[in-house]
Amino acid sequence: MNVLQRNNVRVLGKGTTPLLFAHGFGCAQQMWRYIWPAFEEHYKIVLFDYVGSGQSDISAYNPERYANLNGYAEDILDICRALDLKDVIFVGHSVSSMVGVLASVKAPDYFQKIIMIGPSARYINDHGYVGGFERSDIEELLTTMERNYIGWANFLGPAIMKNPDVPALSQELTESFCSTDPIIARQFAEVTFLSDNRRDLNKVRHPSLIMQCSDDMVAPSEVGHYLKDHLPESTLVQMEATGHCPHMSAPEETIRLMKQYLQQLTQSVTA
Amino acid sequence: MPCACLVFGDEGTLEFVNTYLCEVLGYEPAELIGQRLDRILTLSSRLFYQTHFFPLLRLNGKVSEIFFSLRSKAGESIPVMVNATRDIRGDKATNLCILTTVWERQKYETEILESKKSLQKALESNDQLKSLQTKLEENQQDLDRQITILTQRNQEYVQLNKVLSHDLQEPIRKIAIYLDIVLNAERTNGNSALHPHFLRIQTSVTRLRALTQCLQEFVSVETSEESLITIDLESLIEKAKNKAIEATDFADFELETTELPPIEAHATQIILLFTELIKNAIQNRKEHVRLSIAIRSVTVSENTYQFSKDKYRYMDYSRLEISDNGKGFDNQYGTYVMGLFNKLDPESVGMGVGLALCKKIVSNHYGAISVNSLKDIGSTFIITLPVGHPVNL
Numbered sequence: 001m002n003v004l005q006r007n008n009v010r011v012l013g014k015g016t017t018p019l020l021f022a023h024g025f026g027c028a029q030q031m032w033r034y035i036w037p038a039f040e041e042h043y044k045i046v047l048f049d050y051v052g053s054g055q056s057d058i059s060a061y062n063p064e065r066y067a068n069l070n071g072y073a074e075d076i077l078d079i080c081r082a083l084d085l086k087d088v089i090f091v092g093h094s095v096s097s098m099v100g101v102l103a104s105v106k107a108p109d110y111f112q113k114i115i116m117i118g119p120s121a122r123y124i125n126d127h128g129y130v131g132g133f134e135r136s137d138i139e140e141l142l143t144t145m146e147r148n149y150i151g152w153a154n155f156l157g158p159a160i161m162k163n164p165d166v167p168a169l170s171q172e173l174t175e176s177f178c179s180t181d182p183i184i185a186r187q188f189a190e191v192t193f194l195s196d197n198r199r200d201l202n203k204v205r206h207p208s209l210i211m212q213c214s215d216d217m218v219a220p221s222e223v224g225h226y227l228k229d230h231l232p233e234s235t236l237v238q239m240e241a242t243g244h245c246p247h248m249s250a251p252e253e254t255i256r257l258m259k260q261y262l263q264q265l266t267q268s269v270t271a
Numbered sequence: 272m273p274c275a276c277l278v279f280g281d282e283g284t285l286e287f288v289n290t291y292l293c294e295v296l297g298y299e300p301a302e303l304i305g306q307r308l309d310r311i312l313t314l315s316s317r318l319f320y321q322t323h324f325f326p327l328l329r330l331n332g333k334v335s336e337i338f339f340s341l342r343s344k345a346g347e348s349i350p351v352m353v354n355a356t357r358d359i360r361g362d363k364a365t366n367l368c369i370l371t372t373v374w375e376r377q378k379y380e381t382e383i384l385e386s387k388k389s390l391q392k393a394l395e396s397n398d399q400l401k402s403l404q405t406k407l408e409e410n411q412q413d414l415d416r417q418i419t420i421l422t423q424r425n426q427e428y429v430q431l432n433k434v435l436s437h438d439l440q441e442p443i444r445k446i447a448i449y450l451d452i453v454l455n456a457e458r459t460n461g462n463s464a465l466h467p468h469f470l471r472i473q474t475s476v477t478r479l480r481a482l483t484q485c486l487q488e489f490v491s492v493e494t495s496e497e498s499l500i501t502i503d504l505e506s507l508i509e510k511a512k513n514k515a516i517e518a519t520d521f522a523d524f525e526l527e528t529t530e531l532p533p534i535e536a537h538a539t540q541i542i543l544l545f546t547e548l549i550k551n552a553i554q555n556r557k558e559h560v561r562l563s564i565a566i567r568s569v570t571v572s573e574n575t576y577q578f579s580k581d582k583y584r585y586m587d588y589s590r591l592e593i594s595d596n597g598k599g600f601d602n603q604y605g606t607y608v609m610g611l612f613n614k615l616d617p618e619s620v621g622m623g624v625g626l627a628l629c630k631k632i633v634s635n636h637y638g639a640i641s642v643n644s645l646k647d648i649g650s651t652f653i654i655t656l657p658v659g660h661p662v663n664l
Contacts, residue, residue, distance in 0.1 A: 074574075105590075106590070109643060144340075243321075
């Protein structure tokens, strides 16, 4: 099995420190296209699609493996191994933030920092924990997807977005979403929205950045604060960008905050 | 007009609502105009709107027969079917939706969907059952062969253990005795020209003894029939530490353990495992730096299937890290050092059995062991062991 083909891995950039970008649920690596060029001068850029998403090898999809976020974490570790990466700065959007957490706990040696965009430790409210959704909301969402008989992917644009200033998405982008198998997308939705990674947070050994969007219905600000309180060595930044996809709707702010964080860390190390 | 109608802008603000919609929702028009569309959507519809409905509308300029739910002023969920079109004039986009309530239709649909689902499920499970049956049969045969081989191997191990502990000891003992007689005679009569050769034989006998003893230890791990119990790692490690001190006659080191949750394991094997790891650290310590060993643990989910391809079942494992500040070695020898009688440093006192023993114990527990080492910095052994075991193992 060739992992690089299976996960449609692309390696770009002129630097040596790897920036590994992990897309969120229902999306593919194209969603990073506004972000990675800003880092290509100084970093090695690694882009990929999870098995079942984008241009990955759909035949490698195994419902048992991907019935759990750990299966997606294995994808990340497979890629790190195949490219022999070290000191990876992991950038995860949405559910990928927790996939990154799982991967970093399993094999800490590959990683050095984790950047999380719109992360959530659990989407469903629980005693004293605000995730933003009730279980019935998630069940209703899954039924609504089914009722319309359009897998999430047949539609899904990049667009868990609220920013009206950005023009419509290109056809090319949408096509890559459409290529996702709706049954796989449905399982991914279930695995994502029913996941609970609260017990994994205090195991993380790497510094992390939590990028909390404004007015994000998928990951409300309570979640950001919860993560800040439970992730050791974490930094929380409140973004002006609204919605759940600031890397699509507000790339400048996203890049600026990422660079700021990476610079601060470098300075504190040399100081 | 017996259908609901609304207009919203791209930023999600309601620009128009008709009387029928207001009646259905229980709002006055003034309560809705200028408000966010979210106000009349259930939480899941909001998510669906953002991820499905609006992107599609924006992309195609229209959508038809989409089903989702509105939320009334009283908080009731109202199922609707939506057709929408999008009109762009200049910079301004206007989205027009016609909504029909589908109370009855929804019921039918739910029923159809349910029966379709259960039919699909039945079909799938039938197919799955058939293929599983075939697979099961194959696996059964395979398993039977494996068990035959394993039983055979186990008997061989028992015999080997006997050979190592008795049969082989006897000739070694005899060589040692006769050599003693020869050396004693030389002591009385003066050394013969062969004296250096006798001394060589003596060294080799000592080494042969040590080797057979190590081998016997290695083999006996396989033949022990100890049961699985829930163990307190910290107290076992304490015991292992004392054994390692006794074996090496070296106690000037620090051993730090942090939060080690209990696991289910064979207690004596685990003691042996940590004894060997600590001995290994002692034998490979740096000369002028005080040895310090740290043991920590974190619980992770790992796939329990190690051999069967395409099988996945995630269970809790303890990921143990045993690090030292010793001499370390070039990481490329990470696999080599785990092999039986493999030694990197010919000067070190060990026989090259310790780490092979560790590997064996870990695999007896269906775990994994690997090592990360940096020359002159130290080594870190990473051991993953299942937290629990299925009852009949």
